Amino acid sequence: MRNFFRKILYGRYGVDQFTTALIVGSVVLSLLYSFFHIRIFYLTSSVLVVYALFRMFSKNFASRQKENTLWLNFFGKSKKTSRKYIRMAKDLxxxxxxxxxxxxxxxxxxxxxxxxxxxxxxxxxxxxxxx
Known part of the structure; x- marks a missing residue:
């Protein structure tokens, strides 16, 4: 079974941090849908899963790496800012x-x-x- 997946993913982009974030976001939205039954959560979750699969099976490495870099730059800045304010609150x-x-x-x-x-x-x- 492992070799089967290796053959399928050979030459494909695979999983990176942005794809992982898409999958986690999809799971969170699915859980929200199961509690509140709001249709937009289900639809958004489905779109995120389809996009994550598209990214995993893509052969366009340059575009996928560019998307991942943009994600890491955005997430890294927000993470750095939140750490700064947490440190300031602890130092008060x-x-x-x-x-x-x-x-x-x-x-x-x-x-x-x-x-x-x-x-x-x-x-x-x-x-x-x-x-």
């Missing part, structure tokens, strides 16, 4: 964040130091504020 008891008025760089300063002069490490602009 001990640090205060300021934005440089000149270059908009985020600056982390320890709390409870009083009225201090804050110097931007990026552009050198300095300003006074209470921590």
């Amino acid at each position: 008891p001990h640090y205060r964040y300021f934005k440089c008025m000149n270059c908009k760089q985020a600056i982390r300063v320890p709390r409870g130091k009083g009225n201090v002069e804050i110097r931007c490490p990026k552009c050198g602009y300095s300003f006074r504020s209470k921590t």
Whole structure:
């Protein structure tokens, strides 16, 4: 059976991160459909599965790699942004964040130091504020 699938997939693009995301999205939409019976969930889930299969069996490697790169760039940026805000929320008891008025760089300063002069490490602009 394994050799059968190897022969079918020989020369095909196969599975990458975007295809995996399409399949996971399809499963989530199928579960939502089973709970709420909203037809759009079922239709969208079916379209995602068909597109995932199309990508897996495609011989156009360049286009599939381009799509995967776009997906990774989008997902990587959103992942990085969410990590930044989670870290800032965890640091709230001990640090205060300021934005440089000149270059908009985020600056982390320890709390409870009083009225201090804050110097931007990026552009050198300095300003006074209470921590």
